[in-house]
Amino acid sequence: LAKTTQxxxxxxxxxxxxxxxxxxxxxxxxxxxxxxxxFPSQGPRFIIQGYKTKVTNEVASLFIPADKKSSTLSLPRVxxxxxxxxxxxxxxxxxxxxxxxxxxxxxxxxxxx
Amino acid sequence: GxxxxxxxxxxxxxxxxxxxxxxxxxxxxxxxMFWYRQFPKQSLMLMATSNEGSKATYEQGVEKDKFLIxxxxxxxxxxxxxxxxxxxxxxxxxxxxxxxxxxxxxxFGAGTRLSVL
Numbered sequence: 001l002a003k004t005t006q007x008x009x010x011x012x013x014x015x016x017x018x019x020x021x022x023x024x025x026x027x028x029x030x031x032x033x034x035x036x037x038x039f040p041s042q043g044p045r046f047i048i049q050g051y052k053t054k055v056t057n058e059v060a061s062l063f064i065p066a067d068k069k070s071s072t073l074s075l076p077r078v079x080x081x082x083x084x085x086x087x088x089x090x091x092x093x094x095x096x097x098x099x100x101x102x103x104x105x106x107x108x109x110x111x112x113x
Numbered sequence: 114g115x116x117x118x119x120x121x122x123x124x125x126x127x128x129x130x131x132x133x134x135x136x137x138x139x140x141x142x143x144x145x146m147f148w149y150r151q152f153p154k155q156s157l158m159l160m161a162t163s164n165e166g167s168k169a170t171y172e173q174g175v176e177k178d179k180f181l182i183x184x185x186x187x188x189x190x191x192x193x194x195x196x197x198x199x200x201x202x203x204x205x206x207x208x209x210x211x212x213x214x215x216x217x218x219x220x221f222g223a224g225t226r227l228s229v230l
Contacts, residue, residue, distance in 0.1 A: 043221030103157040
């Protein structure tokens with residue numbers, strides 16, 4: 001499993017765009033990148049998943065450079081309710097079965113009024 | 114879609130008792146479910162992988178006789194903490210894997226806060 005490295009914490013003001021970068025230097029060709037959000041005392045919530053280039057949904061965008069050694073989760077115009085821990089996970093999900101994922105320490109995003 | 118229900122949300126029990134936690138996928142079938150444990154200010158630690166109709170696969174260091182997992186149907190997995198002790202107090206979270214077009218995305222329950230007195 002590819003190891004991931006994220007900043008431990010980030011602060012942002014309300015209304016700003018927040019970019020959280022995750023490094024995964026030993027990512028494999030077939031690996032996907034998935035981001036989850038976790039609020040205190042709740043289970044993580046799926047945000048977005050990507051394989052290459054850029055993926056966008058109603059919540060966030062995920063930018064993946066050609067070498068896939070990093071990825072950036074972009075949250076547009078954050079609000080106080082976006083204060084949470086964000087996890088980046090990497091794994092090959094096409095192996096015909098399941099692949100367990102390993103959660104790193106995540107990035108604690110604090111949105112400031 | 115892809116809702117996972119976990120019950121109970123909070124349990125307080127005396128040392129030595131057993132506690133059962135249920136994890137249900139409400140609108141999809143989950144051949145694989147996962148059980149995690151999370152201590153305060155730490156990340157999620159995978160305890161075991163539960164496959165429907167077969168024995169669970171436990172991570173190293175997790176006692177299978179203490180944390181009994183049953184995955185009898187495609188929508189239900191249970192975790193029983195047997196003879197719970199204060200050191201078992203933690204936040205337990207289950208997830209169910211949604212395969213197919215959404216590759217290996219895990220959908221999580223709300224978690225169960227276990228407090229052993």
